[in-house]
Amino acid sequence: MEYRYKRVYGGRVQLVVFDWAGTTVDFGCQAPVEAFVAGFRDKGVEVSVAAARIPMGMEKRDHIKAMAEFDEVAAAWKRVHGRAIGDRDIDILYDDFAGHLLNSIEAKSTLLNGVVEVAALLREDGVKIGASTGYFSDAAEIVVNKAGESGYKPDFAVCASDVEGGRPAPWMLYRVMEALQVYPPEAVINVGDTPVDMATGLNGGVWSVGIALTGNQMGVSEQELAALDPVEYKRRLGEARKSLYRAGAHYVIDTITEFPRVVAQINDCLARGERP
Template sequence: MKRIEGVIFDWAGTTVDYGCFAPVKVFLDIFKDKGIEPTIEEARGPMGMLKIDHVIAMLSVERISNLWKEKYGRNWNEDDVNLLYFNFEKQLFEILPDFTTPVPGILELIKRLREKGLKIGSTTGYTRKMMDIVEKHAKEKGYSPDFLSTPSNQPAGRPHPYMILENMKVLKLNNPECVIKVGDTVSDIKEGVNAKCWSVGILKGSSELGLTEEEVINMPKDELNEKLEVVRRRFLDNGAHFIIEEVGCLDEIINQINEKLLRGERP
């Protein structure tokens, strides 16, 4: 009988760094240093992608492309991408240790999943060098999955499924129908869908929502629900099979998926 055997989590915005603020701050800063001021939405839009791809995606936004041409008298080019990415890495490495706190509920969830015999994998939009920092500090704070795959040793990052496939290989998860991918961005959702796994999106703490924990707690309920609904619809429009408000709610989804598998349903 088929049952869920493993869960593959994203990192920033899903298991650590509530709201995924570390990369957003740096993306805004590196463009401002070049005289271009992106909006928060433009900086968050490509979140979850390999970070150099994120730089390219931001430069490709029509408004930013036009501002670049207006300021520099030419279109952006590969040298610009490389310089922006160099500055991104330099600034991110300086602040990453401060953005590695596990999100509420994740440590308890991981304990419950392991007690059920499930394997815990992970994927990320960070490079291997970035994750060396994140992984070390998160482990000191109690979070450490069974395996981590980064885009650094893959043909491509998200939304391609290669990191999930590596997790499945290393963790000996033979059937994608018995695997759940959990993430907080559209890129995460697409990654899970492309790997033929069950793809689950998280609302609170997500990059897509872009709010601190304090803002989520203190925001008027009607206003928060409106924002949550926007993110929920975005995830569903990109193929998410399930949406949960917080990562600690994953248990009930696992039970629902196991019932679907028992009935012969597939992602």
């Protein structure tokens, strides 16, 4: 007689992997958006901020390639250059983007309210903290160092250029799990502010939590947020939350300050034998 056994993890959350821009630093993901727009402008092509935001969370060359495939961007490029955009153009755009990003990223990467306090609460509960980003290593290092100066130091940080493929592949998540010796995936939460972040968590078999208000989907700076009338504020925040849920988020919160409540809810789910 043959039997099959189902093993169920009933422990607690052991690891949280936070994104950087829009999640823990850089309110509204301003640094990468401005760098993408400026890189295309260097080649005489105007692209919208909306187009620059759609692939956010991906490795940055992949992000530019995705932008180039949008109808509005492809048409604008062809009007200026008389031909379709090619791989060599993508390489040049990436180099331009990288230069713009490195010039602005430190000033833009201010730590968001509540990050230090939330990290302290997690560590008090024995939870390890990882960080991942679609940035390349030089840009990621700047962000890590500035965050450290402000009191936020993940136990391990990884960027897209450290792995074979960036988001939505789960390799950065797995690299953090390996480095911090945490398994199974059910014990891990991935936190980000884009649909690509949510897809990454799902692909990795971990819990996915979306950040709506401070992130790419809301897409405003703190100053722009303060200037929104209440109706527009509510509409935009509602759309941001919906976009993250549509991408598969298990939970969506407005800011990182709400995150400890979500960890408690996930711990309750795990105690009941539930999985992501």
